[in-house]
Amino acid sequence: MAVHEDVAIERMSVHLVGLPVHTVHSQGSGDVASIRSVILELVTNSGVVGWGEAAPWSVFTGTMEASASALHNYLRPEVLGANPLRVASIMTRADQVIVDANEAKAALETALLDIVGKLLGVPVAELFGGRCRDRIPLSFSVADRDFDRDLEQVAAMYEDGLRILKVKTGFAGRRFDLMRLEKLRSLYSDVDLRVDYNQSLQPYEALPRLRDLEAFHLSFIEQPVPRADRTAMADLTRALDTPLMADESIFGVHEAFLCAQQRVADVFSLKIMKSGGIRRALEVAAIARAAGIAVYGGCMFETGVAQAAGAHLCAAVESLPLGCEFYMPTYYLKEDILSEPFPVRHGKVLVPKGPGLGVEVDRDKLQRFQSAVMR
Numbered sequence: 458m459a460v461h462e463d464v465a466i467e468r469m470s471v472h473l474v475g476l477p478v479h480t481v482h483s484q485g486s487g488d489v490a491s492i493r494s495v496i497l498e499l500v501t502n503s504g505v506v507g508w509g510e511a512a513p514w515s516v517f518t519g520t521m522e523a524s525a526s527a528l529h530n531y532l533r534p535e536v537l538g539a540n541p542l543r544v545a546s547i548m549t550r551a552d553q554v555i556v557d558a559n560e561a562k563a564a565l566e567t568a569l570l571d572i573v574g575k576l577l578g579v580p581v582a583e584l585f586g587g588r589c590r591d592r593i594p595l596s597f598s599v600a601d602r603d604f605d606r607d608l609e610q611v612a613a614m615y616e617d618g619l620r621i622l623k624v625k626t627g628f629a630g631r632r633f634d635l636m637r638l639e640k641l642r643s644l645y646s647d648v649d650l651r652v653d654y655n656q657s658l659q660p661y662e663a664l665p666r667l668r669d670l671e672a673f674h675l676s677f678i679e680q681p682v683p684r685a686d687r688t689a690m691a692d693l694t695r696a697l698d699t700p701l702m703a704d705e706s707i708f709g710v711h712e713a714f715l716c717a718q719q720r721v722a723d724v725f726s727l728k729i730m731k732s733g734g735i736r737r738a739l740e741v742a743a744i745a746r747a748a749g750i751a752v753y754g755g756c757m758f759e760t761g762v763a764q765a766a767g768a769h770l771c772a773a774v775e776s777l778p779l780g781c782e783f784y785m786p787t788y789y790l791k792e793d794i795l796s797e798p799f800p801v802r803h804g805k806v807l808v809p810k811g812p813g814l815g816v817e818v819d820r821d822k823l824q825r826f827q828s829a830v831m832r
């Protein structure tokens with residue numbers, strides 16, 4: 458008999474959590490004042506526990522309530538009794554019983570992979586050909602309406618070795634954006650600066666606004682215009698020297714294919730919450746690679762569970778020239794739900810080395826931040 462032929466998912470719990478953060482983070486598509494997330498717990502008949510997370514943002518992906526319902530009402534019947542090693546088969550069924558619901562599918566796939574890794578005694582990245590890197594350069598998002606508070610935070614992180622900053626732009630006017638970029642550039646000449654508009658510019662105004670930024674030698678300008686304005690994205694990509702990144706414009710493989718064909722950007726932001734898990738994100742990365750487009754390790758507002766999954770994804774991608782943005786557990790959440798701190802050292806995320814995700818959820822913390830649980 459093949460190994461683990463008898464293992465089956467026996468229990469499934471959907472935990473709704475709300476976690477306090479240090480400060481409100483503003484972006485072109487709205488403010489974030491707490492992290493509301495869905496933590497998925499799967500337990501096998503042999504007692505192995507797998508953790509996953511759906512971290513929706515209503516203005517970007519879906520809602521927490523929809524993710525919880527997708528998992529509890531629609532995906533549960535496909536999961537209970539299934540052999541967790543059959544990840545692709547379970548996820549194919551998931552696509553058949555509910556369209557989209559990408560965050561819920563990311564949670565499901567993450568929890569399955571956590572179990573598979575634990576059963577086989579290997580980290581999740583090793584299930585995808587092995588890690589191409591052990592450390593991922595970390596970007597912090599400058600997104601506070603009180604810029605002095607951001608400067609204080611940046612000074613401490615710079616001291617610790619962080620060298621990438623993404624300035625969230627387009628929520629408080631052009632002058633505020635230019636002032637912050639000038640200040641950061643003058644204080645930190647060796648910092649890698651980027652900006653993210655989160656779709657807040659209209660196509661007619663975008664080009665002159667973005668030309669103003671070329672002098673800052675940014676590594677990229679992320680999603681300046683609304684997600685559906687692919688033609689405008691492609692025009693901006695051609696017109697600007699600074700690389701353009703598509704984030705909201707690309708969720709899964711079909712949008713990635715269209716966006717690659719139309720060359721809407723020079724870089725794609727990979728997020729497990731958009732693609733519906735690590736496997737699909739690697740498919741987006743493959744499309745990007747075929748088109749000569751770079752990829753980046755993006756995320757939503759997540760706890761350490763989803764960020765650990767993101768770290769394994771980033772470890773498995775062959776080329777990741779622009780790093781990742783998994784700063785939430787370390788620098789944004791007042792408290793995470795992991796039992797050990799999410800591993801960040803000197804401006805880099807350390808890819809967890811334990812079996813599965815390589816992180817564990819602290820049940821006391823989960824209980825404390827939990828608003829409901831569906832079993």
Ligand SMILES: [Mg+2]
Nearest residue numbers: 653679680704
């Ligand atoms: Mg973005």
